[in-house]
Amino acid sequence: MVKRYGPTTAVDGLSLSAGRGKVTAILGPNGAGKTTTIEVCEGYRNADAGTVRVLGLDPARDAGRLKPRVGVMLQAGGIPPAVPAGEYLRTLSRFHVKPHDTAWLLDIVGLTAHARTPYKRLSGGQQQRLSLAAAVLGRPELVFLDEPTAGMDPQARHATWDLVSALKADGVGVILTTHFMEEAERLADHVVIIDHGRTVADGSPATLTGSQGQLRFRAEPDLDIDSLLAALPAGSAAKESPAGRYLIEVPGGTVQPALLAAVTAWCADRGVLPSSLQIESRTLEDVFLELTGRDLRG
Amino acid sequence: MTTQPIAGQATATATDQGTWTPGPGAAPMRQMIAAQAAQETRQLLRNGEQLTLTLVIPLLLLAAFSLEPLIDFGGGYTRIDFLTPGVIALAVMSTAFTSQAIATGFERRYGVLKRLGATPLSRPGLIAAKTATVVGVELLQAAIILLVALGLGWSPDATPAAIVVVPLLVLLGTAAFSGFALLLAGTLRAEATLAAANLIYVVLLGIGGVVFPLTKFPRGARPVLELLPTGALSTGLRSVLANAAAFPVRDVLTLAVWAVVGIALAARCFRWE
Numbered sequence: 371m372v373k374r375y376g377p378t379t380a381v382d383g384l385s386l387s388a389g390r391g392k393v394t395a396i397l398g399p400n401g402a403g404k405t406t407t408i409e410v411c412e413g414y415r416n417a418d419a420g421t422v423r424v425l426g427l428d429p430a431r432d433a434g435r436l437k438p439r440v441g442v443m444l445q446a447g448g449i450p451p452a453v454p455a456g457e458y459l460r461t462l463s464r465f466h467v468k469p470h471d472t473a474w475l476l477d478i479v480g481l482t483a484h485a486r487t488p489y490k491r492l493s494g495g496q497q498q499r500l501s502l503a504a505a506v507l508g509r510p511e512l513v514f515l516d517e518p519t520a521g522m523d524p525q526a527r528h529a530t531w532d533l534v535s536a537l538k539a540d541g542v543g544v545i546l547t548t549h550f551m552e553e554a555e556r557l558a559d560h561v562v563i564i565d566h567g568r569t570v571a572d573g574s575p576a577t578l579t580g581s582q583g584q585l586r587f588r589a590e591p592d593l594d595i596d597s598l599l600a601a602l603p604a605g606s607a608a609k610e611s612p613a614g615r616y617l618i619e620v621p622g623g624t625v626q627p628a629l630l631a632a633v634t635a636w637c638a639d640r641g642v643l644p645s646s647l648q649i650e651s652r653t654l655e656d657v658f659l660e661l662t663g664r665d666l667r668g
Numbered sequence: 669m670t671t672q673p674i675a676g677q678a679t680a681t682a683t684d685q686g687t688w689t690p691g692p693g694a695a696p697m698r699q700m701i702a703a704q705a706a707q708e709t710r711q712l713l714r715n716g717e718q719l720t721l722t723l724v725i726p727l728l729l730l731a732a733f734s735l736e737p738l739i740d741f742g743g744g745y746t747r748i749d750f751l752t753p754g755v756i757a758l759a760v761m762s763t764a765f766t767s768q769a770i771a772t773g774f775e776r777r778y779g780v781l782k783r784l785g786a787t788p789l790s791r792p793g794l795i796a797a798k799t800a801t802v803v804g805v806e807l808l809q810a811a812i813i814l815l816v817a818l819g820l821g822w823s824p825d826a827t828p829a830a831i832v833v834v835p836l837l838v839l840l841g842t843a844a845f846s847g848f849a850l851l852l853a854g855t856l857r858a859e860a861t862l863a864a865a866n867l868i869y870v871v872l873l874g875i876g877g878v879v880f881p882l883t884k885f886p887r888g889a890r891p892v893l894e895l896l897p898t899g900a901l902s903t904g905l906r907s908v909l910a911n912a913a914a915f916p917v918r919d920v921l922t923l924a925v926w927a928v929v930g931i932a933l934a935a936r937c938f939r940w941e
Binding site: 412437448453461465466533541 | 683715780789
């Protein structure tokens, strides 16, 4: 898919597929093309090139048939500021044949006490929760959540994660964008990392982080890496970066007790005390930063 | 900010299996339009500035200019007989043009139109809901203005045809004002729409034959003023309700042309985001 705004190419040959009833997380730095991609799928804009199908329908041409089946949570706003939360949901519920009960839904998103509060008087997190309730109101088959937990407190964020998991368990597809790697790691069946309008990685969180085991420790700088490697099980890799921080990796495997014993024995032979010794696998954030770099984005 | 969690604890059923099983479907179009129109009408009636514009100002003008001889209206009219058709024209303009332009401009700014675009309510459905809202508020305005006018001694001099011709004039005026309201709201920033809609309202109140008779303006200006939508509506209503004219052909045609031009421009230029 390609989408240009004047001279700027926001989405540049991006390709992705999201399975029905699965949770797909789209990650990327600011300006990577996440929202543009989602908004083409929602039917807000037409792609300049490429093919887009949502639930088998063309979002631009089959909008009338697609919209009832899809729930949308915009990144911000979209709700009239003076309208009370409960009234907004009740009006929206009249657009659907079998909507959820709006009082129950307000309870689900913790806004029962704010049913009569105008949207503009809700806190940022409460506004997000109302917007989330509106997205699931019509019993959709698929929901698009654009940064659903931005501005939420930790309680609301965890509750939103529970809700997304419950949606998935009942067969509702979820496509969400997020800046929280933990959110994607917890929720997503499928993670797509995009940058500069292209897909740079695509797979399950486990595939992306790999099973590669890591052992990190700190010690005095300039230890003899070659000698360390010689002491380790075959296939291990070791490096010092930056000075005084050591990383041992077991490509395609996990750190075994024998490796830990070999490292500590090697250190003991040299009278070196390793500190901050950690055994871990790569996180999605490691992968994300590796793929998209550490430069700040506009 | 409440600390009540969203699912799992707030209610036992949120994470129960089957709670979220898909069952989508659009409601019948008439139900969606009715729901949206009811929502927009409530918003309008709750908004103090909008009410001032659509009800308080027309009623104040009606009362003030009919009770005190502030202006010599000429033409052998009683004050209330001259004023009532003009104030009806003003009420139509305030609802269909000024109020609708401002409300829609801010809906566009706040992403409300965008969000509605993701619901089963189609854009023609939304336009229908807005039209129903405007017509509903106009009926409310008409009822109140006519009652107050009758209380102030209004005695229309009209043929039976007025039963058809007055609603026709009002509908054409509504269409013309709505077209230009949406043209402003769909092209300018919300603040610019607010300023322009209010400015045009005040100017047309002054030169639209609402309370100041067009006969008081210089001879050369009058034909031009009668071709403005407010001038055509007030002149047309006055000739039907105060002069017992059967059918003010020129005013009907003038409003029809404004309606076609306004709606065509709005349809062409309106930007939803």
